[in-house]
Amino acid sequence: MLDTLIPHFQMVSDSSFTLQELHGHKERKSTGTGHTLCHICVPCSEGEISNTTDSDLCQKCPDSEWPNEEKDACMPKSEDFLSIENDMLAVIFSFTSVIFSIITISIIGIFIFYQNTPIVKANNRNLSFILLITLKMSLFSVFLFLGRPADLTCKLRQVFFGIIFTVALSSVLAKTIVVCIAFKATEPGSEFRKWVGSKLAYSVVLICSSVQVLHAIIWLSNSPPFQELDMDSFPGTIIIQCNEGSVLAFYLMLGYMGLLAGVSFILAFMVRTLPDTFNEAKYITFSMFLFCSVWICAIPAYLSSKGKHIVSVEIFAILASVIGILSCMFFRKCYNILLRPEINTRKHMLSTKS
Template identity: 60%
Template sequence: MDLHKQDSTPTWTWRCKLNKYMKNVNYTDPGGDEITFTTGQASFQCNLANWILHKTEISHEFLFKSKPIGTMEETSEGEKQIRLIDSITWKKGQFIILLFKKPQSRCNDRCSPGYRKRSNGGYHVCCYDCVPCSEGEVSNITDSEICHKCPEEEWPDGKKVKCVPKLYEFLSYEKDILVDVFSAFALFLSAVTLFISGLFIYYWDTPIVKANNRSVSFTLLVSIFLSFLCIFFFLGCPVHITCLLRQTSFGILFSICVSSVLAKTITVCIAFKATKPGSSLVKLVSFKVSNYVVLVCSSVQVLICVIWLLVSPPYVEFDHHTYPGQIMIQCNEGSDICFYSMLGYMGLLAAVSFVLAFMVRTLPDSFNEAKYITFSMLLFCSVWITIIPAYLSTRGKYMGVVEIFAILTSCAGVLGCIFFPKVYILLLKSDLNSKNIIMHKIKL
């Protein structure tokens, strides 16, 4: 709309284009006059009035009073003219304000950024509901019709107004207290294992150390020591080399550990079965059968791991979907068949060791470790049977937490059950570390 003031008279010319919906309208106003719109032009004269709100002196009521101020009429040229005969009265002074603004029809507030409009099924299109953007979506304008999905590497902020980079999650040395706890326990248990190994070397030629195959015992200690240290492959940000080594090193070291326990159990069986007259096992006493048991049983696990690395090796994986707003950096195990074959074979060795140790648990204590082996394998199997369902039900970095806990507890159980009784005798009961006392107990 354009208003043009004339020079001599208070007349304004109003040029406007009437809305296309006002064409061809014909109706009668309350005064009885017929109002007609044809081709968008008005064919009538309008009177302009100033409505004034004032307070009566008697009743002190507020009333509206009408005051004529001019007319609006059509000229011969087809233009609309506003002719003022008086000014508009306002509370402060007398002046004219003509404000033309596009009208808005609304029945609810606008939707803020972070929300979108949704039809509420009503008759009027101006009525709608404001609903928050769905997970992973944002809207940064008012009354947005749709929400926009964030890129895969980003996630909405708290108000769902803009996309921000996702956080990378893994077992971090800087942020996770569990990493410090596991590291402290692993180093402490490794130090304990080294201490026991040094103690065995110092008492290498004593009866209590020689009783159950010194070489296998030392191999078992070394494998337990390395098993404690292999948990550091599970800590920190996963990279290609750690993904390749974490499961394979754990599987091979644990197989050596369980194979050594199995070899010690077989040694106990052979030693006491060979004492019977005419036993064919006498020839195996001098034969290093325990060394071959460790070598053969461990070689099978090594073969499984080599096939695993050649066929479908583990690799670094970025998981964008498990936890909203986070990117989990984890190791994908590659071939599930090889992974569960490795675990299954280790479980088979533990089960065989447990059964054999349970069968010879009642033999004399002095030379016999079967009772301690039985407890160690019972603890070992209990831990892993309990942990496997928990491992399968977790995702992301917590899978590593579960596996680390299983490694530490099972290795600590084997170390404590088999070697602490011997350490107790070596340090506190040295008088029992005598061949005469051991032979006397055997006769009993």
């Protein structure tokens, strides 16, 4: 009887050893379907380890750790976020933000130096300065989205970007309204003449921006953004990201900016062909069309992304929007100011109108 059992136990032992060699990591015993003394070795389940051979049970790793390749020890999970040190995309975003910040500062310098010329004065130079400064600050807001998220940066990034960009769009809207009223005021007996002036433009910027500021205060008071650790989306990886706190508040912020851009686009489109030497309505039309197109395309990509890819989509949308507004509204003006000074004179403006 013993002679018949010994070969059987040897076979199980050898088979068990072979399976361990085959899998290359620790395993646990599993009761076979035949003789009660027999067992086979099976790999530990995902997220579990066994540091002893022929163990009956595997041990589950803590939430912040993950098994190594041999599944005999738990190792800290890798952390995933958009880092300047490790992600080339973050470096590209940073470089782009810095370059266009320098370009924006250069445009501000040009407008200050030529502030008394017709091109700069034609469509309210003070609104142009407000718009340029807010675009520069929007470019700097990109750096709030880079690096390891924390509760403070999570609260600042969306609120800061939302308020600053709202001021920029309010300036564009004010410019558009000024252009519309200026043409209406030229009609004999027009009641729009009493609205001509800088007070209306500043009022538009102040009122439209105040709505977003009030929204931001309510957002931060009731359900502010916070740091979130996503340990389940990708095995072995902790995704460090920002939870917006209130998804509704986030999309209300974007929706309000879209409303301002849409109204500016419609008004500018209506007066884009009216005759004037320095009518910038057509530039506003192109810039707001580009702004709306970028964010309409970005939202589906934002919803279908996770982790640092969500951040990348939003940064790309911010950069594309700012670059689009700069390109459409200021590059041609700077070209005319610097390279075509003969048209930047009052004499040329009067001769063109006549």
